[in-house]
Every structure is written in C-alpha cells, then in structure tokens.
Amino acid sequence: MNLWILNEFLYFPDDKSEYIPAAIEMAILLVLCILVFNFFRRKARKDLEKTKELEEKILKEKQSLHNK
Template identity: 45%
Template sequence: MPLYMYFPFLYFPEDKTEYIPAAISMFIFMVITVLAFRLVIRISKRQAEKAKKFEEQLNLTDDHKKE
C-alpha cells in the first residue's frame, strides 16, 4: 500500500497565507502556556516558603517540648 494512503488527513494549501491564522493562534497559545508555567512556578515558590516557615515553627515547638 502506498505511503500517501496512510495520511489522507494532511492538507498543504497552495496559498500559503492560510498558514497565517494558524501561526497567530499558535503564538497566542505559546504565550499563554509560558504565562501559565511562570504562574505555577511562582505559586510553587510561595508554597515552599510557607512550608519552610511551618516546618521551622514545628521544630521550635518540638525543641521546647524536649527541654
């Protein structure tokens, strides 16, 4: 069976201006992805700081119990 029979859904337009909307939407989604990734990192850092403070607070109370 010829290779082109496996890919009937591929479409390569003659007029290359049809790629412009796809490129614009890809750019928009990439920007949104980067912003979401940075937001997740920022929230993760805040949670790590809170967890560190909480652990320090627990260690201080444990030290008082040991004495």
C-alpha cells in the same frame, strides 16, 4: 503503514496566507503556556517558603517541649 492512508489527512494549501491564522493561534497559545508555567513556578516557590516556615515553627515547638 500504507502511505495512501496518511495522504488523506495531510493538507498543504497552495495559498500560503492560510497559514497566518494558524501561526497567530500558535503564538497566542505559546504565550499562554509561558504565562501559566510562570504562574505555577511562582506558586510553587511561595508554597515552598510557607512549608519551610511551618517546618521551622514545628521544630521550635518540638524543641521547647523537649527542653521542659
């Protein structure tokens, strides 16, 4: 690929203070991503426990019907 094409999309500011808003936004998004990831992990753990309880209940009902 021609490097001249890529140069039009790259912008590196001389004033490094222009990086501050991008760094703040990146930090906020990183924290949000971590929070959402942890939320899904907790939700999955709760759903797994509910599924195990339901499975145990069904197996007990099946065994009680089979024993009769």
